[in-house]
Structures are given as C-alpha cells and as structure tokens.
Amino acid sequence: MATLILSGSVGANGKNDPADVAKVRDRLLELGYTRVDHCKTGRESDFILIIKLIQSMIQGSGKIDKGDGKLSLHGETHKWLAAQNAPAWVKVFGESGLGWQSTGDYAESNGGYATSWLLDRLKWTGMMYRAAALIGVSNAPPLWVRECSPKLAGKNPSGHKSHETGIDVDIRLPLLPPHTNDWFQLKGHNYTKLFHFEAAKVQCQMIKTHMQSKYIFFNDPRFTDDLRLTSFEPNHSEHYHVRIKPPARIDGVYR
Template sequence: MALLDDLVQRYAQTDLSIIFREVDATDNRQVNLTAIPADHFSHLKEVSLAQWLLESARATSKLAEEQKNFAGLKWRNEMTPFATPKSIKVPSESEAMDFCLFTDIDKFLRGYWKFLTREPYKGLEENTQTPENFIGFIQSKGFAADISYISKVLKLVPEARTLLAKANGIVIPLPPDTLQVTSFSKEVEVGQSFRIEGIAAAANKGKKLTVLIDNKFPLDDIEIGEGGEWKAEFVFLQAGDRIVKIAIDNQSVEIKIKASLPQTTGAVNLNLTGSVGLGGINRTADKIAVKQRLHSLGYTFVGDPNSAALNTGFILAIKLFQSIIAGRETLGGDGRIDVANTTQKWLEASNAPRWQTMPDSNPSISLINHEKNQTNDDHDFGTSWLADAILEIAADYHNTFRVSNPSSAAFSINDVSKPTGGDTPQHAGHETGLMCDVRLPRRDGQHGGITWESDNFDRTAARALIKAMRRQKLVSQVFFNDTTLRGETFLGQKLCNFAAGHDNHIHFAIRPPVRD
C-alpha cells in the first residue's frame, strides 16, 4: 500500500489553490478553477480522493502502478503540460488504448484537475458546493458510464476523509459509541408508513436492534449497517401518544410519536372507477380527473389537464407525488394510483402537498431566499409543506433570537429541488421537495462562503437557527458537522447529526404531516 500512502500524503500536503492557479495558467481551458470558493476545497479533496480509491482499486491497478494514473484518465491533447500518452490494455476496455502517463504524483494531481477544465466540464466552477454536487456533475458530463458511479464514490468519502486527516496528523472523532435516533416523525397518521433512522457503534455492525412499541409489540429484525447506521419502517394501527423504545445490549433510546386519525373532510372526491397510471386500467374520465387534480396542485408538468394522454410528465407527477407522501428523499413510486389506496386518499386530502417555488425573501421575519438570487440555478421548487415549515422556522428564529440580536445573520435558504423534482447532480437526495439547505450565519451579519471551522462562523446564531428548526413538528432531520453543536441536545434529541459534505451548510428535512 506504499503507493496509496504516497498519494494520500502528497494530496494532503498540497494546497488546492496552488494547483488551481497552475492549471489556470495553462492553455485550452473552459473552466476557471480559481473561481471555486476556498471553503469548498476540503470536501473537494475528500470526494476526488474517494474517486481515485474507486478508479485505481486503492492504487493497485495497472494504470496506477505503471503510469501514476489513479483516475483512469484517457489521453486528451489538452493534457500535454502534465502527461504524455501511453497505450495500455485495461480490464474495462476490449483493446489497448492511450491513457495519460504521469511521471510522478504531483503531475497526476495537477493533471486530474486539468482534465476537468476541458469542454465537457464547462460550468464545473458552479457545481462544487457538496461532494454529491461535484461527482454528480462530472459523471453527468461523461466522466463515467456506470449508473451507480455516484453512490460508489460517495460511499468511499468517509474513508478518504480519514486517510487525509491521518496524513495531516488530525485525529478523527470515532463514530458514536452510544445508540442514537437521527430522524423520525413527531406526528403520523394511523395506517401511514413512516421511517425511523439512527446510528449505533460501528462495532455493532450486523447485530439486531430490539424495538418495543408502548413497551410491548416487540420487533427484532432491524439490522445495524456497515457504519453503524440503521433504519426501520413502522405503521401504527391505533391512535394516541405512542412510545417507541429501541435498544441494543445495555443501551436504549426512547422517542414519542403522536398517531392521529385522518380527518374526513377531503378537499375533493375523484370518484375513480379504476386504476390510473403505469399498468393501470386508465379509463379516460379517471385519467382526466387525476391530471386535473395534480395540475391544480401545481404539478403543471402533467401537461394539458383536459387531455387523457398518459404522457411522460403525467407519470412523473404521479411518481413524485407518491414519493412525497411516502416521505422519500429520492424519486420512487410505481406510477400507478389504485382505487381507494393511499395515493388517491392523499390526492383528495385538503392538505395534499402542492408543488411550488419556495417563499420569497421577507425581511420582516429575517428570511432570505438565496436560491432565487442565483439565476444559473433552479433548485427552488418543493412542497407546500416545506414552504410552510420554512416560514415557521424563519418567524421562530426572528422572534426568539434575531429581534434581540439585530446584527446577526438572517435565515438564508438555498437548494431545495428542481422544477419537476427527481435527479439532481448536486445532491444524493433533494429529489422530492422535502429537504432544504441553509447557508451558514457569519459574525459580520452575512451568510455563506464559510465552514463551521471558519473564524467568521457565528455558532450562536447557528444554534438558535437549528433550535427553531427542531421546534417545528414536521422537521425530522438536521445535518451539520459542527462538532460543538453535534454534541448538544435539544428537546430530547441531538441538535444536529453528521453527514458527509455538510461542513459549509445546514441541511434539514421534513416528513409528511397527518392527512386531513
């Protein structure tokens, strides 16, 4: 593993700003690397090293050993300042091809970033906010054909982070050695499926958690994953204040969830006579009824609401709606609405999720919609549930903190979801309008452009902001990597939890409300 050690050591000790300046001084570029904010450098190092771990099989591939090419870079003429072509047969190709030959690791480090300044990667400067954003962007531009490439790279980011930290003499905090719940709904509907997520000590990998509902109804098939993560799906069949106790060995954690009966006053009655969507019966009147309802709720990409066409936008809207009411992070659903099933009931509900842009900036409640100021970005769409939560968080933060601290930063929201939901190269989730990114408050009263380790980071304001999030009953998850705030509790749970790529922003997510 000496070659991998050398790669990690050199990369850990190399200042990306120096590499970027050197690359920007070369010809034949379509990207200005020096335009990338410095607060993105840390996670860019981590995700690029994770990529090299994957591409080079941890520096054991023939390309890595013979050509110092850890990223599988094929020869392109623009690479002349740092590499030369050399033909080599690799397992992924049917015949020998010209790949980049680097004489040393320093040349590779510069060559890798030079490779990403070519025409296919134009716009890279604007896609480095998170590891998901970066790797998703370059994969979408043709760096890799593997549809699982993004998830494979992101799984290696924690390993890359640890390697870089050790090379810099930094001690990485161990995963929690106590059982924790990281995400759950405070209120659910009777009969509604919902998820509880958490983390345990990594040493418990493969073990089963014991779960008790109201000190009875035991469940024992919840397995702890690779890094200590666990999750479980639940359904309550009785209303009331329910207690869920989760335990392993001598550790346990208890949470309270309110199970409510749905209201009977639906906003509409679709009167479906058969299933609608993929593989459905699809009677004309039923299709039009569903399409008109979705269109009225803001899912206008269904197309003409008076047309019975089973077009792509119509199916996409059904899948997005199903994903939203299931509380999913990514687009799923089978694209079919069966008579009297959950999807139809939610479509008929008075609090059915609308699809809309997020609230405009409002100084009276200390809200700034930074996303709307970015004309080159379109991640400002989401559910009415999230829009309401944003307004409630803003008002709470304003009244409980900013009124008495007027020089502090406002609540500045950023990415939510794209105009039709679904895949976004900038994030692993953010596909269903239930998640929102928040720019970090600064001590100068501004926001963004920093990490939690920056001298200008306003931890007091961030704490007040996260508490405002936690007070909203639909908020189920808050990710932020500040070690101080992660060590604090509020309302019986961790103030925030760790997630890769969340050094420079706060991420919160909501769960569906109880159906009216």
C-alpha cells in the same frame, strides 16, 4: 373542501378511464405539477413520474424511488391527492418572510421549488426563530434558504443526491458582523471566526422544534455531540441540509 372522486385506478397498469385521468391531471395541475399538462391517457411517462413523485414524498423519501406509479382507487396516493393538505409544488426562489430569505443566487430551475409542506414550515420556523432571536441573539441574520428541488421535480442537475421530491432544503450558515447580511460559504471551514454560533444554535433549535424535520445534517461537533441538534454527513460542514417529514394527512373528499 378538496375533492377527488374517481371510478377506478389511473397511471401505470391502471384502468385509466379518460374521465378519471382528466380529473387527476387537473388536480395535479392545480397543485402545480406542470409536467402533466399534456397527459390524456394516464400512461405517459410524465404522468407516471409525477404519481411516483407523490408516492415518494408521502413516504418521506428525498428521491423518486418509492411507489409503482399507479394511483389505486381509495388508496394512499388517491387520499393524499384529495387531501386538504395535499402537497402542492411551489416556488421558494426569491421568496422571503419573517426570519428567512431565499438567497436567489442559484438557478431557479435547478433548486427553486419545493412542496407546500416545506414552504409552510419555513415560514413558521422563520417566525419562531425571529421571535426567539429578538430576545436572545444580537445581530441575528435570517435563515439563508438556498436550493430546494428543480422546477419540474425529479433529478437535480447540480448533482445533489436527494432534493428530488421537494422535502429537502439547504440553508447557509449565519455570519457575525460585519457580515450579517452575507451568506457566503465559509472557506476551509472555521467555526470560530465568522460563524455566528449563537444564531446557528437558535436556528437549529427552531428547525428541530418547528419544522418536523427528519434530520438536520451539519457537522460542527458542538452541534452533533454537545447540543445533539444535528447529525454528521460528509460534505455538510458549511451548510445545514434539512429534510422534513410528511405531515399527518387531513382528508378531503375521495369517495
């Protein structure tokens, strides 16, 4: 059972009892937030940034723009860090599973990481897509998973506007034979020539059903208007951008 018992608040304007700070730091390190490894006082900017990161992702924001950087005793942030399904920071770069594959053709430090929430749902969605495609789609490529969030979380140097908090992922479109194993960007987007419409339809259906997605940005009008699977957003004609919702919390021991 995940456990995080504290005596007071930590972080920005917190009481910051050294024993509490150490417990929170160790829990954050256990979850993969390596930025806090040097933190001892609870007032370090890296420590406060990671508290804000947690506060932003648990509110479903793709940017570090929520929260006050303070973990209040028995408050939401505290409960989430003690939770059985606390958001860990995990590597997606180079990984693959049934029905999905990281393309690995970008800088790992820039987009190779995400929350465990996202990775778990990719795994589940990939499996469900694989099963559905076996029955209904020929020459179905995997979900081509590209950039998520930076290794250290926070600002994404490649210029993505969100992607800071590990709940966003870009997925390249499936292509028709002979390009089943390619994921190149369709130039001057043409939805009829190389685009594997049937595979994309099942992919988006599975993402919508199994990924607890908040939205899928993808601009093919058949997907936005007829199928109502995706929403229009500028610059999303050549990939899907998926943002997930936080899960329901499964409480651990926090008091």
